[in-house]
Amino acid sequence: MRKKLLIVKKFGGTSLATIDKIKKAANIVKKEVSLGNKVIVIVSAIGKTTDKLQSLINKISLNNDEKEIDSILSSGEQASSGLMALALKNIKINARSFLGWQIPIFTNTSYGKAKILDINSEVLKKEIKKGITPVIAGFQGISNEFRISTIGRGGSDTTAVAIASKLSADRCDIHTDVDGVFTADPRWVKKAKKIDQLTYDEMLEMASVGAQVLEPRSVSLAKNNNVALWVKSSSKNVKGTKIHNSIKIEKRNVSGIVFSKNDSKITLLGIPDKPGVAAKIFGSLADKDINVDMIVQNISSDGKYSDLTFTISEADLFKAKKCINQIKNEIKIKNVLPDNNVAKISIVGIGMRTNAGIAEDMFKALGQKKINIDLISTSEIKISVLISRRNLKKAINILHKTYDLE
Amino acid sequence: MRKKLLIVKKFGGTSLATIDKIKKAANIVKKEVSLGNKVIVIVSAIGKTTDKLQSLINKISLNNDEKEIDSILSSGEQASSGLMALALKNIKINARSFLGWQIPIFTNTSYGKAKILDINSEVLKKEIKKGITPVIAGFQGISNEFRISTIGRGGSDTTAVAIASKLSADRCDIHTDVDGVFTADPRWVKKAKKIDQLTYDEMLEMASVGAQVLEPRSVSLAKNNNVALWVKSSSKNVKGTKIHNSIKIEKRNVSGIVFSKNDSKITLLGIPDKPGVAAKIFGSLADKDINVDMIVQNISSDGKYSDLTFTISEADLFKAKKCINQIKNEIKIKNVLPDNNVAKISIVGIGMRTNAGIAEDMFKALGQKKINIDLISTSEIKISVLISRRNLKKAINILHKTYDLE
Numbered sequence: 001m002r003k004k005l006l007i008v009k010k011f012g013g014t015s016l017a018t019i020d021k022i023k024k025a026a027n028i029v030k031k032e033v034s035l036g037n038k039v040i041v042i043v044s045a046i047g048k049t050t051d052k053l054q055s056l057i058n059k060i061s062l063n064n065d066e067k068e069i070d071s072i073l074s075s076g077e078q079a080s081s082g083l084m085a086l087a088l089k090n091i092k093i094n095a096r097s098f099l100g101w102q103i104p105i106f107t108n109t110s111y112g113k114a115k116i117l118d119i120n121s122e123v124l125k126k127e128i129k130k131g132i133t134p135v136i137a138g139f140q141g142i143s144n145e146f147r148i149s150t151i152g153r154g155g156s157d158t159t160a161v162a163i164a165s166k167l168s169a170d171r172c173d174i175h176t177d178v179d180g181v182f183t184a185d186p187r188w189v190k191k192a193k194k195i196d197q198l199t200y201d202e203m204l205e206m207a208s209v210g211a212q213v214l215e216p217r218s219v220s221l222a223k224n225n226n227v228a229l230w231v232k233s234s235s236k237n238v239k240g241t242k243i244h245n246s247i248k249i250e251k252r253n254v255s256g257i258v259f260s261k262n263d264s265k266i267t268l269l270g271i272p273d274k275p276g277v278a279a280k281i282f283g284s285l286a287d288k289d290i291n292v293d294m295i296v297q298n299i300s301s302d303g304k305y306s307d308l309t310f311t312i313s314e315a316d317l318f319k320a321k322k323c324i325n326q327i328k329n330e331i332k333i334k335n336v337l338p339d340n341n342v343a344k345i346s347i348v349g350i351g352m353r354t355n356a357g358i359a360e361d362m363f364k365a366l367g368q369k370k371i372n373i374d375l376i377s378t379s380e381i382k383i384s385v386l387i388s389r390r391n392l393k394k395a396i397n398i399l400h401k402t403y404d405l406e
Numbered sequence: 407m408r409k410k411l412l413i414v415k416k417f418g419g420t421s422l423a424t425i426d427k428i429k430k431a432a433n434i435v436k437k438e439v440s441l442g443n444k445v446i447v448i449v450s451a452i453g454k455t456t457d458k459l460q461s462l463i464n465k466i467s468l469n470n471d472e473k474e475i476d477s478i479l480s481s482g483e484q485a486s487s488g489l490m491a492l493a494l495k496n497i498k499i500n501a502r503s504f505l506g507w508q509i510p511i512f513t514n515t516s517y518g519k520a521k522i523l524d525i526n527s528e529v530l531k532k533e534i535k536k537g538i539t540p541v542i543a544g545f546q547g548i549s550n551e552f553r554i555s556t557i558g559r560g561g562s563d564t565t566a567v568a569i570a571s572k573l574s575a576d577r578c579d580i581h582t583d584v585d586g587v588f589t590a591d592p593r594w595v596k597k598a599k600k601i602d603q604l605t606y607d608e609m610l611e612m613a614s615v616g617a618q619v620l621e622p623r624s625v626s627l628a629k630n631n632n633v634a635l636w637v638k639s640s641s642k643n644v645k646g647t648k649i650h651n652s653i654k655i656e657k658r659n660v661s662g663i664v665f666s667k668n669d670s671k672i673t674l675l676g677i678p679d680k681p682g683v684a685a686k687i688f689g690s691l692a693d694k695d696i697n698v699d700m701i702v703q704n705i706s707s708d709g710k711y712s713d714l715t716f717t718i719s720e721a722d723l724f725k726a727k728k729c730i731n732q733i734k735n736e737i738k739i740k741n742v743l744p745d746n747n748v749a750k751i752s753i754v755g756i757g758m759r760t761n762a763g764i765a766e767d768m769f770k771a772l773g774q775k776k777i778n779i780d781l782i783s784t785s786e787i788k789i790s791v792l793i794s795r796r797n798l799k800k801a802i803n804i805l806h807k808t809y810d811l812e
Contacts, residue, residue: 019462023466053485060425060492060496061495063496065491065495068489068491071503071505072485078480079478083462083463085471086463086466086467086471087466089469099477102552146508
């Protein structure tokens, strides 16, 4: 007899955007149940519900009371979990919805970006034993103040992995509107291919740069708890991408190419080369909650001045300029050059660790196409370069070809 | 020193339909707080939210799982309570939202039309003592199965009265989009006037017939617990209508005129005059959940047959016809005459109890305008007549004049 599996299946907002899509998702669940498997469903809010609620919040108040905001935003998943339970019952699957506080999923009190502390698995286990398919409202939990908390945007992925981990599920399927993780964004690279498997680390690097199929936090959590994670289509019956620990690497040096075009670059020219200057600059940016990504510093030829370039999210550019202008005179920065017209492109692959020459191939390929590299940063399994935004598509395509991804 | 009051203020969906209206409602609350009073706010879902959620539910499933439906529908008040709390904080009122399960408001397990069993007042009292204005999501509670229940459409009125009763509030203000309860619907009678005060019984009769400013259940509850109830504008600063127990009656015989034009009449001709026939007819209608309102039976001249006329909600007409047709042959009903073209008009007033001649004035006034009366039904403080729908406006206006309401 085939082993019966316990499977967690998460459906995101775009996968639940219409009544038809909700019904399609319910049928995917039914298919697993028909095979004799047990399923736990996690849902995001329907379509753009969370954005709409956030927009109402923004119009009502400048006062950020995170507790109230969490209570408001979590109502989206409350509705979708009930609707999914109804859709399942409609096709004869014995389902029932669970809200965060009903399980409960305990979090700390960092409302808006709360951390899951523990999940009580007793109620869920009992329901599953009775043959019921639980439909859990993602993104939400309850704090020890007896108030609803949310765990950050995209948090339903994290709810799914946390539930899979706590209940030792055999698999956690993240259903989305693409067929899996691709070697590059198919809208940018025609010959992009679905990747069959990735390590957690590769997925993590790709997720944090721009492959928006998975929330990076959920990948970390899956890695730490060794949850077998899949990215799958929510409409088509295709195999998806498996994310796990060990992969027979063979010759695969680069698994995929990801990019981000929401970055801005700021160059500070002629900074006195004194100790503590960089700390002052990045300290004041950090104080304003501005996240700095790539950093490069050059000393000028006479050794007295240096130039400093760094990248930040485009959304933070205005705030960052204001911040730099406030310390400009104190530090004696000669010139500030903001540049919105940049893009970051990264190649990710576990094979890089043991394989020299990969960076060289990247730089050579870009050079041959006359694409100038502004900044470079590397990790063990990732090389990122900052280039001009207008060269992005050309760059992705030449790299996709260079590393034999087609 | 003026006594500080505890006031419950309820805002319905139309009073919260836009960001501006929410802010206006918040300012009404602020005004009371500024006077040194304590306020508890009860909110319905914003605008048409509940209808929209209900429409999604209907599209997804024919399976009426009331527990899931309640969880879905209650999300509307969850969002509005948080938004109202934010709106209050934005104008420096220290507010916080409460969901039914956080208080808790305990109900039985009749999901969809649950009855409030008890309210724990401890948490609310503690918050109020700290100077916090609680904003309570109306319409919802929690059952002993640890699931969200709703208490029926328009249930926020009932939540407000139940909270006012439990916390012995000095007043319960129901804010709505009209200035109060009127002698007749101002859209139908130009000279309709706001009524300053009504008894619970009068309001109950008016509410159940057609003055849609208050949920009848909430009026009963207010009567049983002697809650001082007000119907007030949610935008204008006018006095509203007070609903309480004792009113110095003076000469006021008729307080108001209400109507309903969603009724249908069915006449059954030539029914054998045998025992048990009426029971059979109304029993089979009750089995189909069809509510019968007015009933009149006449014996034919030879005493062998009778004619039976009754009214039902227009929405039930199709169902009722089908039901009657099923028993038509068995009972030997000669003819079934459905009539959609009727309206019910009622005069309501506590003075009727002690004042003869009021019914006569009504029939005379209608007669003079050549308005035919189909059916009559009376209670201690109400007289209702069924007339042709096309005469409705004329009838309301002549009665409004007859009883000196202008």
